[in-house]
Amino acid sequence: MNETMGQASKHEQGQALFEMALVMMLFTFIFLGILAVAPRIYVRLAVDTAAYDCATAAAQTLSVGRGVYQGREAAQETLAGFRLNPVRSAVTVVAPKWDRGQPVTCVVGYEHGPALVPFLNVLIPNLPARTEARVSLLIATFKSRW
Numbered sequence: 822m823n824e825t826m827g828q829a830s831k832h833e834q835g836q837a838l839f840e841m842a843l844v845m846m847l848f849t850f851i852f853l854g855i856l857a858v859a860p861r862i863y864v865r866l867a868v869d870t871a872a873y874d875c876a877t878a879a880a881q882t883l884s885v886g887r888g889v890y891q892g893r894e895a896a897q898e899t900l901a902g903f904r905l906n907p908v909r910s911a912v913t914v915v916a917p918k919w920d921r922g923q924p925v926t927c928v929v930g931y932e933h934g935p936a937l938v939p940f941l942n943v944l945i946p947n948l949p950a951r952t953e954a955r956v957s958l959l960i961a962t963f964k965s966r967w
Contacts (some may be wrong), residue, residue, distance in 0.1 A: 875927035
């Protein structure tokens, strides 16, 4: 049972292999977690930005029809700028009274596509299939009717 320096016993080699397997499994789970979460974070950022752009564009006119149109177009252009398909979005522009200083609310929802990680819905059963953001701003008080 004399071992020379630099040589590992079979037990030590087996232990190293076992430790490497544990670490590789941990790295695999971390990598799959990133693949599962990162696209959702990206969509969340895009939907938040689209809702803000929608509210900003809608609040810059005193015309109801024009405000709704501007808001929807701004939201869809923002989503397209994030390389998300605007067809999978739903944009709602609501104002109780369309007049100076009144609030206008934009709600932007986006339906997620299939997950990058296979069987992700099995691992995380209550994963939301839709991301939604809501932003309210006041209609511009300095605008004249045009």
